[in-house]
Amino acid sequence: TPIELVKCKMQVQMLVSRPANAPKLPGPISVLMNVVRTSGLRGLWLGHTGTPIRETGGTAAWFSTKEFVAR
Secondary structure, three states, X not given: OHHHHHHHHHHHHHHXXXXXXOOOOOOHHHHHHHHHHHHOHHXXXXXXXXXXXXXXXXXXXXXXXHHHHHX
């Protein structure tokens, strides 16, 4: 999701070593706006294909198990 994307980008920027006098790291709004500026709104959802595939399979397994046990 877009929120996960922003969170991950912020975590990665904290891992990169920076000089002591480097400016403050950008916040979530700045990161979000940077993604939209560079990749457009579609950029917020790039790489998201795997999540619905994973969730569909997991949800189907969960409901199938629940229905089987409820009988």
